[in-house]
Amino acid sequence: MKPPVSIAITGAAGHIGYSLLFRIAAGDLLGNDQPIILHLLDLPQSQHVLDGVVMELYDCAFPLLKNVITTDDPLVAFNEVDIAILVGARPRTKGMERKELLTVNAEIFSTQGKALDKVANRNVKVLIVGNPTNTNTYITMKNAPNLSPGNFSAMLRLDHNRALYQVAAKLKESVSSISKMIIWGNHSSTQFPDLSHAEINGKKVIHLIKDQSWIEDYFIPTVQNRGAAVIEARGLSSAGSAANAIINHLHDWIIGTREHDWVTMGIPSDGSYRIQEGVIYGFPVTCKNGDYTIVQGLEINEISQAKMLTTYKELLEEKNAIKHLLP
Ligand code: NAX
Secondary structure, three states: OOOOEEEEEEOOOOHHHHHHHHHHHHOOOOOOOOOEEEEEEOOHHHHHHHHHHHHHHHHOOOOOEEEEEEEOOHHHHOOOOOEEEEOOOOOOOOOOOHHHHHHHHHHHHHHHHHHHHHHOOOOOEEEEOOOOHHHHHHHHHHOOOOOOHHHEEEOOHHHHHHHHHHHHHHHOOOHHHEEOOEEEEOOOOOOEEEOOOOEEOOEEHHHHOOOOHHHHHHHHHHHHOHHHHHHHHHOOOOOHHHHHHHHHHHHHHHHOOOOOOOEEEEEEOOOHHHOOOOOEEEEEEEEEOOEEEEOOOOOOOHHHHHHHHHHHHHHHHHHHHHHHHOO
């Protein structure tokens, strides 16, 4: 039997947590021969809910689940963890300015970054999900100077999966036949879902779509605004699809991406594609042996360049709004 892997999940008593924990404990993330210990973090007032979730986890009698630790202390939650999934965040409430949202979350992610720096396994993989995802990732990373920037990534995989589905539905093809999708930039409505490199069974998707206006008028805005459409329909934000995207993101980062394909991850730029070094930006990446590499050499036309710049500028604005809170 392999030694157990310790996985911390913040905001574990929330909606995404409820969709995520059972799948991880069932082996969907690391396979059905990998024992797991869960470290669940939530606020003091949510500990009672968390107790109920833990009862349910135990009631599943998952063979892989070796232990569950619940806490409201990030130092306990992140102690010697191999994977940390940062879901818990302050939601935007009525009347709250975007700047205020950035600031309250900056405080949460500064504290959690410091705790990861202090007690997590040095190879910990940290995935930030809580919004504003890219900027929260930047704050967490900056507060953990003893961990490599390569240990941190922001989740744009839900946007990536949403884009795959739209193309599959349009061309009546299976989702798995589509490769080389990209979501550039921020996990927000400024993101750029880019179809220009996507392929179906080796053929360029853009050559198979007859009405080119579909890309600009339907595909891009639908993917950009899908989160809001789910909230409008469900009265709650995406949870099942977000949990699934977390599993996909971490699975590919740890186990590796498919041959002849790539995935989108929000990662610190190395200056590729004219994005300033350090900015957490959605890039196409391939993963091998637990490391990601940005796909290089893609041809970017002027229209795409402009869209990539729009989402980049929003990230710079977010970065400026919180810079006084950085160490
Ligand atoms: P919920 O409000 O259901 O759950 C959030 C949980 O986090 C609550 O249990 C709360 O008590 C806890 N929490 C708040 N502050 C905390 C802190 N400092 N430490 C530990 N726990 C804390 O939200 P849910 O629907 O689960 O969504 C969570 C986050 O994911 C939100 O920020 C949401 O905007 C974001 N999302 C990000 C997505 C992405 O693709 N990156 C997609 C889905 C989702 O919208």
